[in-house]
Amino acid sequence: MKEAAPSAAPADGVQPVPPPAPGADRRPSLDFADSTAALPGGQRYDALETPDTARRWLLGRDLIAPDVRMYEVCAARTRTLRGHVRALFTARVEERMAPAESLRAVNEALTRVPTAPLLTWDETDGPRRVQLHPTDQAVDHALAALAADAADLLTGPDAALLAACGAAPCDRFLLRTHGRRHWCSTRCGDRVRAARAYARRSGA
Template sequence: MRYMNEALAADIAKTVLPPAPGADRYRSLDFADTTATLPAGQGYDLLAVPQSAMRWLAAHGLTAPEVQLYEVCAQRMRTLRGHVRALFTARVDGAPPPEESLRAVNEALTAVPTAPLLAWDGAQGLRRVQAHPTDQAVSHALATLAADAADLLTGPDAAILAACGSAPCDRFLLRTHGRRHWCSTRCGDRVRAARAYARRSGTSD
């Protein structure tokens, strides 16, 4: 089973789109984009197996690389991601956010303290530490992601949160360049190719 999971993670890595605009500023945006629908019935999920979920957390500084994740942890991540995506979708559509998604994000926010605690030792003196047991590592990561999503949704960048306009892609981005509505060069090229084909064939897109 472990070999199959690692093989699946390797296959996923080959199809992953680059981070969308804004993902460098909001880890919650990149978190929402860990799943994507691609053309021809393809797609990927970076949280599909514990190994890939663990790599994503470590790459984003949300847990130590040696922390081991289990399927229940990956499932918790996928569940919160679904709620974050629902809140992003509601914001983009100008619709009321789902109550269950608000509740889930708030529960993640309040599950554990996210601020580093103040500690003292004779060698280093006063310092800030993330003093939590390893089995709470995922809870802390989810709390951090929930807080980041709340900051995005309530801050000035909420106005430029958008969904990729290159169907069937369903990723999110921040519109940092004028009216750009696609999340990657690959999606933008697909939009331009479709428009060019429509012009040549005399149809509309």
């Protein structure tokens, strides 16, 4: 059965949420890259579109604490890093050199905050190591974690599994887990199969 195109805009303003792509549950950077996606009917989904939605996305993945407030400048930085991560993933999938600007952006996110637990000392507990997340650096820590996961994905065994969804207009990424699967969701797979069936019936 052919999938119906989504309506132009839901009455309540809530965007349709695509299901998680294979690998997004274990690779935060893949989930991050897929937090925006092209949808049928000329629509686009973006989980980081506003400070409020960006805060909910980061909070839902335990990347920030509940008391962290999000402003547009931070949401914009999050979207910018996402664009660079997507550019690196695209370069890996297409087997070409990565944009130098995107490499710099990911490396800057990696080094902006200390990633190792710091040494602290107080009268009650004595010396101990803790991962500090000052409120004013909370987004920096979140972006550093996402950048680190992206770097690990691109340099580890999962890099060979990274693929782009093959169901136009979808532009999400996935990790191939079932043979040569190139669809990020059953929804996209059904759309491709329906298009192929239509082409056979019409003699195209």
